[in-house]
Amino acid sequence: MNKNFEKKLIVLTGPTAVGKTDLSIKLAQKVNGEIISADSIQVYKHLNIGSAKITKEEMNGVRHHLIDVLDPKESFNIATFKSMADEAIADIYSRGKLPIITGGTGFYIQSVLYDVDFTENFDDGYRAKLEDLAKNKGGDYLHEMLREIDPASAEAIHANNVKRVIRALEFNHQTGQLISEHNATESAKNSPYNFAYFVLNLDRNTLYYRINKRVDIMLEQGLVDEVRYLRDELKLTKDMVSMQGLGYKEILQYLDGEISLEEAVYILKRDTRHFAKRQLTWFKREKDVIWVDKDILDTDNSQLEFIMNELKARNII
RNA sequence: AUCAGUAUGGUGAAAGGGAAGACACGCUAGAUUAUAAAUCUGGUAUCCGCUAGGAUGUGCAGGUUCGAAUCCUGCUACUGUUG
Secondary structure, X not given: OOHHHOEEEEEEEOOOOOOHHHHHHHHHHHHOEEEEEOOOOOOEOOOOOOOOOOOHHHHOOOOEEOOOOEOOOOOOOHHHHHHHHHHHHHHHHHOOOEEEEEOOOHHHHHHHHOOOOOOOOOOOOHHHHHHHHHHHHOHHHHHXXXXXXXXXXXXXXXXXXXXXXXXXHHHHXXXXXXXXXXXXXXXXXXXXXXXXXXEEEOOHHHHHHHHHHHHHHHHHHOHHHHHHHHHXXXXXXXXXXXXXXXXXXXXXXXXXXXXXXXXXXXXXXXXXXXXXXXXXXXXXXXXXXXXXXXXXXXXXXXXXXXXXXXXXXXXXX
């Protein structure tokens, strides 16, 4: 095979608070890589503490992409991510370096890894109409609409999952295609990359402990002040995509007097634990994943050594 | 010591004498192709088989009743009261 022409790619991910950032820097230095962040919140400027964003110092000279590139008033989604990430990868290759995707958004990682196609979207008001219908007639009504045009999707998507029902209807309305067919085509794709997909993992109790502790640290670092600044100075509101992030929506509710700080912290910790679980579920389903068990490989060096061996075995380095 | 109240899963709790544990939290498993840090779904008293199903179970011991978490008696523990 033409190994020289292969596009090589490393993915280093894992659930939130597992310790990805630190290891990704060390790995990048070892393999002459640059980092692409697959993170839906760290893309935003000014969202620093709550997103556990890497600092300039921590980067230690390693070049990062897709961090601090969007204004928090802009919305972000997978299609935007995909095109920005593709661009970054081309840029990294052009400088003869190795791209490393880090960050906890499995969906984003998948889109790049398997070159999933996102047909250009346009707003023709149809979505707003559907949202209105959902509000007035309920989710079951929309689900029935979907059943009529795309029974397979209706079967796969629960009627209560209004967001996905709406997307399926919108997709059909805009493209004339069925989203169930689109999904089938896209999920059958092979990756254009020679990649190694590492997932860091930890014993569940330890992970949850680290999550709780990290929230406490964020509060000490001034999370409440950060959110207050975003609300009062930058005029961000809860309906913006950036403010849907963990740590932002809860503290915003506290600042708006809807809940106490104690409740906000409790909910934030709880929902972050749930989020970590969903991430793990995603990674378990992903094929070709290499698990890095931090309970066994319990030092940075042993993890790096393991990763380097896998990379060599795959002819990536 | 006294009088009163309370006692049900891991937690908060439901349950007119008629299928105990609704609902919620927690825990756990999963879905996911344009908000994905989003959105949504399933399981969860105990024990045995680990699927079908069976047995046990509302602090403990009795009683009344066709039938008791529920009514009665005694005991134990906890909370409050008086001393």
